[in-house]
Ligand code: ADP
């Protein structure tokens with residue numbers, strides 16, 4: 001069994017959906033296909049829910065009609081027979097009537113989740129119908145019948161496995177199964193989701209509970225690149241990465257993989273392959289638990305970081321100071337990413353600044369607090385510690401003209417991180433690319 005996830009661009013137009021049907025037919029073994037919403041749809045639905053929240057019903061209605069029109073055109077282009085054009089049209093009518101129901105009514109967070117789910121519900125139904133029209137047998141696996149998160153928002157592995165295995169056992173004849181990425185139910189049975197970009201996570205969870213032979217994440221680029229292709233030219237795809245390296249890169253901004261999608265496959269040693277729908281012959285990047293060679297492999301960057309410095313005379317020769325500082329972040333459920341210390345001060349970074357004001361007002365009890373917002377963490381990943389390769393020197397030399405706010409080395413053997421002003425991010429990524437690869 002393999003699990004193949006296709007992202008928004010891979011199902012982004014009728015033509016792409018038609019290509020996808022050719023691509024998935026070539027498999028002789030059972031395959032579960034996980035689909036995202038068509039590119040742009042979830043963003044459009046987010047915009048609609050924002051308007052509904054703000055009770056801007058006129059504009060909400062306009063946006064709903066605009067999206068509906070796009071889908072009507074797509075249905076017309078995708079299907080060739082009258083029967084399926086009609087089926088497709090009924091599909092769009094029913095999903096958009098559902099969305100229109102929320103206009104002129106009070107609106108809650110739960111309803112927002114239900115609206116966001118429509119993108120994946122539509123794309124999977126369209127693909128299922130298209131396969132039927134083309135005579136390709138497939139079975140539909142509604143994600144809302146097996147994908148569930150618990151009260152802490154963590155996947156309920158037991159529930160997912162039990163239900164998915166039961167549903168699959170009921171469909172012994174089929175080889176091709178289609179399900180929705182991103183959407184799930186929460187502990188109360190309500191429609192929820194795995195956060196933006198979460199279709200990768202769906203694929204990884206399915207691959208993990210079924211102990212699949214491989215999970216493949218298909219997107220619009222031929223694998224994990226050694227730097228962010230959105231900001232740097234001439235990046236190249238890596239053949240292999242370890243789960244630990246991929247986890248650092250995904251967490252620190254490599255958009256090609258959702259950061260949560262690494263752990264489920266790592267735990268069960270299910271290989272993950274990143275592939276390009278636009279160029280399927282390329283082997284892509286294979287991610288496994290194996291170590292994959294020495295030295296610097298790849299770079300990623302994450303924006304929107306706040307750096308917090310606490311300077312205190314009380315830290316000198318004292319113990320327990322760091323615990324007191326970290327407790328404040330724990331109380332406000334705010335994860336810390338980078339930390340550097342000196343004898344009289346500590347600097348750390350956070351990504352979630354929702355409670356920054358409250359945190360600051362607690363921290364001032366310990367000393368002087370300085371906050372720098374709009375920072376970027378640049379994360380350089382490879383295998384640095386097992387062999388002394390001079391990697392840190394190369395990194396710092398490459399960044400000699402960029403002001404560095406923090407440097408972190410030695411936290412794991414895979415990662416060197418530096419903190420820079422967000423406006424220096426692109427120059428830093430480019431300088432690293434020029435000097436390291
Ligand atoms: P999908 O919609 O298929 O999930 P995403 O847009 O989420 O696709 O992810 C693919 C995009 O990730 C690529 O088009 C590329 O611009 C971006 N990206 C960022 N960092 C990397 C990287 N290191 N390697 C490859 N792609 C990356």
Ligand code: ASP
Pocket residue numbers: 007008036037042043119181182195196197198199200
């Ligand atoms: N459609 C969802 C999003 O845009 C999930 C995904 O694409 O992975 O975030």
Ligand code: MG
Pocket residue numbers: 007197200255256257258
């Ligand atoms: Mg994605």
